[in-house]
Amino acid sequence: MSTHASQAFTLARTPFGKLLLSFADGTRHEGVVPVRAFPISAPDRGIALVSTDGKELVWIAQLADLDAAARQLVAEELGSREFMPQIQRIRSVSGFTTPSVWEVDTDRGPTAFTLKGEEDIRRLAAPMLLIADSHGVQYLIRDFAALDRPSRKLLDRFL
Structure with missing residues (x-):
């Protein structure tokens, strides 16, 4: 059963x-998980609520389409499952050959x-x-040009 956010549904925590x-209609699904279609380029658009067996139950075109309570629950759930820190500044790099330690x-x-x-x-x-x-943690730089000049200069050595 695939549906759209326009079909009446509610979200709550057990x-x-x-x-x-x-x-x-009274149908209930416990343990649903929100999944972003485009987590980096469009994090607030294209979110599916999937069942425990991976079936899409609801497609949410935009997070803003949800009422405030449901939006908060989806955001909390996504935040607890997704960990992608955004780099705001590169303080130092141990060397310009790899492996290197970045602060x-x-x-x-x-x-x-x-x-x-x-690579x-x-x-x-x-x-x-x-x-x-080296542990598989993904770090995002949302806008390379928005970094301060020393950070861009360090990063340029690796690009």
Whole structure:
């Protein structure tokens, strides 16, 4: 059963913290999971609510289409499942050959990670970059040009 956000449904949390999707006809699905179609380029558009067996139950064209309570529940659930810090500043790089240790400031605080190889820096839709550390954590640079000059200069050495 695939549907659209225009079909009446409600979202709530169970006492165990799982999302409960209920339709107007009385059908209920416990443990639904929101999944973004385009998590980087369009994080607030194209979100599916899928069942525990991976079937799409609801397609949400835009997060803004939901009422405030449902929007908050979906945002909380996405936030707890997705971890992609955004790099705001590159403080230092241990060397210009890989592997190298990067010290950065992110939207989640300062951190350090090891870049295994230059191939772990991927260009996405301009002006975004995605950097994978040696543990598989993905770091996003949303706008390369918006970084401060010293950060851009360090990053340029790897691009």
